[in-house]
């Protein structure tokens with residue numbers, strides 16, 4: 160792999176993604192990892208990320224000299240560039256000239272490796288107070304900016320490279336080329352991390368991990384669990400059983416998408432549990448948002464638990480004891496759609512520990528111990544989508560926007576009933592249809608439609624007075640759902656949604672728009 164050493168800023172994940180966009184496999188490691196361990200991974204190259212500290216500040220994240228002298232190609236970025244300069248005997252100083260944001264760099268043409276194919280003036284994105292004032296011996300200075308006399312250096316002999324700016328951010332116009340040049344020309348890596356290869360490799364790994372065991376997967380209809388299931392299906396075929404719980408809080412067409420489209424495309428063995436009535440019963444009279452979430456979560460676990468037990472029983476051949484013939488297994492593995500950012504954020508451990516399943520699915524019984532299969536744990540979301548397409552997962556699932564587990568249940572303000580669900584489902588379908596027709600699906604993060612079920616307002620339709628319910632459109636733009644802004648949807652799209660919803664859904668006589676960012680509002684209303 161290409162190792163990205165994380166010096167504590169948010170940039171490491173971005174760098175790792177950019178490296179993969181250059182078709183090279185990358186992994187993030189903490190700067191606290193001993194050099195010996197990094198080198199033991201036999202990295203094709205090492206990239207030192209930016210970080211918030213000053214290299215000579217007390218307690219600044221240290222860089223072991225061995226990392227840059229082991230003969231592995233290295234690219235230092237920002238803090239990593241300075242740490243590298245210092246480790247190689249260069250000088251880093253506080254120049255008094257801080258550079259934050261856009262800057263103009265003058266770069267060297269050929270024979271520079273990093274800048275070989277680029278104009279000698281380029282816009283770069285900077286964020287530093289310290290600067291390298293003298294390059295290490297043997298390193299040629301290949302760029303400068305007004306605030307950084309040594310803004311880049313390289314030593315082709317030792318394959319050591321560094322830039323003061325952030326090539327991984329899009330504001331650095333030629334940033335991706337700089338990274339690509341480092342990887343292919345500097346480090347001599349042949350780019351081969353393509354979605355086709357990745358899918359093949361992962362399928363192979365899963366096959367090896369599972370062997371002839373049985374495996375179970377909870378499908379939600381979302382991207383991650385669907386792609387994970389498709390991968391495992393490709394690897395071990397009908398050793399996999401998927402369980403899909405229809406809790407009746409899904410949107411129009413969603414259950415069908417999983418039950419027919421997904422099964423047709425992947426051939427998975429699917430158990431559908433129709434729990435619609437059970438959820439309605441459990442939700443009767445519940446109006447408090449937290450209470451609803453608890454009820455839905457609890458019921459979900461109970462239903463899934465029962466389905467999992469049934470699957471286990473079915474594959475124990477009805478023996479009911481532990482005398483199953485050799486070579487025959489009850490269900491040993493549980494598939495989880497864990498992604499790389501979760502792995503990195505939880506410390507990047509090697510995982511696959513034999514855990515008690517209730518820690519993961521949120522409440523499977525103690526006696527059902529599973530080992531986890533997490534085929535997506537090395538992938539970023541965009542890669543999961545590419546792999547999904549590669550495996551033939553339907554586009555409607557691959558490009559699905561986030562949808563909360565509790566579903567429409569937390570988009571009905573008031574008690575959840577079958578009638579109200581039907582009303583909201585219709586209005587939601589119309590809004591989604593119009594947003595899709597307007598080509599806005601990838602632009603917006605999601606657009607909840609919320610039914611104010613306990614509110615009524617007076618309207619007029621035809622010659623008559625109406626006394627119906629309002630719905631709220633909540634279109635948001637976001638990077639990660641932690642913060643969000645309301646999306647400025649074109650008026651004509653809003654007009655079409657409003658007119659169609661009020662015409663086609665009898666009970667709704669008013670459409671309103673939520674223009675609150677997050678914070679202070681959350682994305683969902685409950």
Ligand code: XMP
Pocket residue numbers: 561562563564565605640677680681682683684685
């Ligand atoms: P909020 O409302 O907290 O939502 O701003 C942030 C994002 O998370 C989704 N969401 C959920 N997803 N289970 C989920 O799987 C949940 O209980 C849940 N609640 C909110 C929401 O749709 C948005 O994308």
